[in-house]
Amino acid sequence: MDVNHIGITVGDIDAAVRFYTSVFNLEVLVPPQTCTRQTAFADRRRDVFGARWGGMRLAHLATPSGAGIELFEFLDPPTTPPEAEFDYWRIGISHICLMVDDFDATLEKLVAAGGRKRSDVHEVVPGTRICYCADPWGVVIEVCSGSYHHILGLRK
Numbered sequence: 001m002d003v004n005h006i007g008i009t010v011g012d013i014d015a016a017v018r019f020y021t022s023v024f025n026l027e028v029l030v031p032p033q034t035c036t037r038q039t040a041f042a043d044r045r046r047d048v049f050g051a052r053w054g055g056m057r058l059a060h061l062a063t064p065s066g067a068g069i070e071l072f073e074f075l076d077p078p079t080t081p082p083e084a085e086f087d088y089w090r091i092g093i094s095h096i097c098l099m100v101d102d103f104d105a106t107l108e109k110l111v112a113a114g115g116r117k118r119s120d121v122h123e124v125v126p127g128t129r130i131c132y133c134a135d136p137w138g139v140v141i142e143v144c145s146g147s148y149h150h151i152l153g154l155r156k
Contacts, residue, residue: 055074
């Protein structure tokens with residue numbers, strides 16, 4: 001088993017595609033497209049999102065290793081920002097972690113592109129650094145300079 005993709009809801013899909021491709025070097029597989037009750041796969045989308053769903057824009061991106069990032073901007077009902085800044089105590093996904101080759105340059109690009117650092121930089125094991133950040137819409141992204149196995153001391 002492996003992770004296929006992660007879905008992220010954003011407030012502006014065009015800006016989000018620019019952000020994720022410029023900061024994390026993601027590849028655009030499918031550029032932003034609009035999906036409504038009148039377009040293909042509407043029944044499937046209403047089944048997934050519920051009867052209230054009326055429309056969205058979505059795009060598909062991929063990491064250099066092939067993991068997918070699916071971006072959503074909901075139109076009906078409209079996307080709204082979270083009430084709390086980081087609901088880490090709520091059940092569900094709290095953040096995503098993206099492993100990068102150039103840690104310092106990535107943090108600089110992230111901030112320059114409208115994201116922000118939420119935490120200080122921490123060295124979790126020798127040679128591996130992390131920093132909790134947020135994209136311009138508040139999605140929490142842990143930027144990491146090493147693999148998950150390395151962070152846990154399992155060296156793979």
